[in-house]
Amino acid sequence: MKRLLTTSTAALLLAGPAFAQEVTLQFWDNQQTESGLSQYQQEAVDRFMQENPEIRVEVTTIPYPEYQQRLLTAVQGGNAPDIATLDQIWTGAFAAAGALVPLDERAEAAGVSRDAFFGGAWDSAVYEDGLYGIPFNVDVWQFSFFNRALLEEAGVAPERLATFEGLREAAEALSGEGRFGVGLFGHQGEDTVVVANSFIFSNGGQVLAEDGSCALDEPAAVEALQYLQELSQFAPSGILNASSGDMRELFLNGSLAIEFWPALEQPTLQASDIDWGFAVGTAPEGETPVGTFGGWNLSVFESSEHKDAAWKFIEFLTREDVNGDVVDLIPANVAAAESFLAANREGADRIMAHLENAAPRPLSPHYLQIADAQMDLYQDIYSGAEVAAAAEEACARIDQLR
Amino acid sequence: MTHTRRTRAAIVAGQILLAAFVLLPFFWMFSVSLKPPSEPFAIPARLWPEDPTLSNYVTAFRPEFRTYFLNSLIVSAASVTICVTLALLAAYAFSRGALIALTALMGMVVLAQMFPHSAIIIPIYKMMRSADLLDTKIALIIAYVSVTLPVAIWMLRGFLVKLPVALEEAAAIDGAHPLRLFWEIVVPLARPGIIATAVYVLIVTWQEFLFALSFTSSKAERTLPVGLNDFIGQYGIRYGELMASSVMVSAPVIAVFFFLQRYFVAGLTAGAVKG
């Protein structure tokens, strides 16, 4: 620490006269959880400014529900920040709109490469062979968090939750008498999409096939959706307006036996009185569950006047020794993720394995419209529609976008 | 007014029902605000937390909260003052002028009320940016005055057309300057309409969300409706602190309304406007 201080003081003295002109960067981030992350972020930003005295960084935090609209307005209005965190699923659209700076050359020059990050996260920042962001944080849907006491009472072995059949039986055994077996939710939100996806992926299905056509009406996907439809009878009523947040409240009061969340849920559970554990995803007997990748990338906007300084800041935030301090999901830098998980999460290696095996959502600039069709499909399914027909209808909509 | 005992009982019963309808959600809001963050929500819902605490209020009463509150107050007060003034002038012109052009313009005012905000926000944002007004209260005040003006004009014109013109004519014959005439005769007579319009503008601006969200980015300029969203994350809501903040937002305004309501109702009816 002392050495770091002296070096940075030295750097400050050396750099002082050379960079008389100070640069101010606007950095936008969304406020993802209700945790006090911003404080750690501010500390990291202070550290960056110490290391780079010629650069000032102003952080703006925007609540998640409005972040997308806020960013879009800013970009459209010609007032984008220099750097922002972009959801993996938006990066394609912002790149296609020409709003982002390709980072390939800068990354190559700095020795920042795919190997240091989770592959799926890196790929989400690639659009038409250009790199438009550096992965910032990641997580994977879903882990099945369970209430140990309720499982024991019903005589359900936790390992059973990892298979389709086992989860179904467990959900049935755990339901009734004011208790709910499984916390499925189906409101108009991205969490609805990622959970359903992970069941489709685990069953060998896809959202889009290799050629970009809709694959939700393929047998593997339809089968998984039929499974979810059947599973939904053991969920708390009100599935069509319920979110993962609502399920958390039920899990915390002890009435829900199993909830679906990314690893991000662990701090909340650690702070509660619930005796909990988790199973890694759900797959058919003998198969390995494939989760849905989620997370955020750091991108530089084309309108920025300080692209080099912005790149410096991104390089700093995704560095092994910094990345873990500035995220509340999981660092996208693999080395940082390993130490972060070991220090902050239970079952670090199981989380790591699930992350490495996870599949991304469709990397398409039309993703938001695809997701809208998916949400409608999942709502239809949770309200009892015939699955194959509903999937075909969704696919017709999705294929029209191409 | 006099009532028989039976109608009186019926009215009181109605009033109690009305109060229950209005207050129950507020009671629940208050109850949730007293629940310690560690206490899970019960099924069925508990009316009162097991172990009430003020800790949510302590967290919620952050320095930011005070900034948001002050910002909301400034923006609302300025918007109301400017909007009502401009609307009064315009409404007076519309109610006293007899030109065909005015009828057409009034039609445009009526039409402008109907523009959905999310359809016009990006162009307004661009203009605010060109004028270097983003992230200032001035941007919000300009936007609020603009979007509330049409309704305000329309409301005030409704009041003004019913004012007896005879008084003004008499004063005009006496040689009063039109501006004096406006200020000394029309404005006092229009007071009920002015108050009603001010209440409308206040309510719209006090809770406006979309413009406030888009035009402000720093915590120093945010208003309350946006600031309250600090407690909403991607996956969860901190209900306790959110509700504590909501109570703190509501309490002072309710107190103001409580002391002022008689003036509102009286003010709205002063000037003896005949229906």
Added chain:
Amino acid sequence: MTRRDQWLLWLFLAPTLLLMGVFLYYPMIGTVWESLHQSSFISPDPEFVGAQIYSRVLDDPDFGTILANSLVWTVGVVALQNVLGFAAAMLLNQGLPMQGVLRALVLMPFILPGVVTAILWRFMYDPQLGLVNSLMIRTGLVEDSAAWLADPGTAMAAVIFVAVWKGFPFSMLIYLAALQNVDESQLEAATLDGAGPVRKLFDVVLPAIRHVVLVNIVLTLILTFNYFDIVWVLTRGGPQDSTHIFPTKIYETGFGQFQFGEAATYGVMSILVLAVLVALYVIVERGTSRRRPEA
């Protein structure tokens, strides 16, 4: 009118015309222009397509759903809000003790920001944790927890209920003011004639405040039709589009899916629909008033 007055008149109008022109009409003309061009966030170069987006939107079954929902939502909220507002005004205009306190209390929902109102009610409606079901089960009104917002059959009613709860105090305030102008002597005369409270209401009170009723209804019509916060936070237009109305559709298409051309088209359509709605109401209102002799 003298020349000087004429000049003054335009001076009075100038600031309003300037603000309206710059901040309402100029953006709106831009929106109309956008609705005639194919453009989205990812293909920003607008291409003139005439009425193509309009015909696409009109052909989309979603449009019918949204139109029907918007009508149910608007008419439902306006009718209930005005009836309840009027009833509340009557109840709180009887000179009974506590009237002042009650008037202030009833105004409370009106002050609460819309987003907070919606979060509060979303929680109230929560099938398992909410107060609504808890009270209904305790009082035996329903047997099992009902999911008001998650059932496409009840979601719209539930959303309307919240909007009425929030909006009726405004109507009440206006009616309360209007009631102060009802001629006491006419009421007394009616009482002497042996009129009951219902006849007094229809023969004396309502005719006396007719103009206020008209203004109030048109005003709430416009405000409700374009009201966004409550529906968006409660349901986001779901479940299964059962509460999707014009403002939520415009927001979702534009900001949620980055489809500007389509969002603009829905924006223009929504103005047309609302204008027709208001015109229809005013025409019907004028028609009935002509048939009825003025009191």
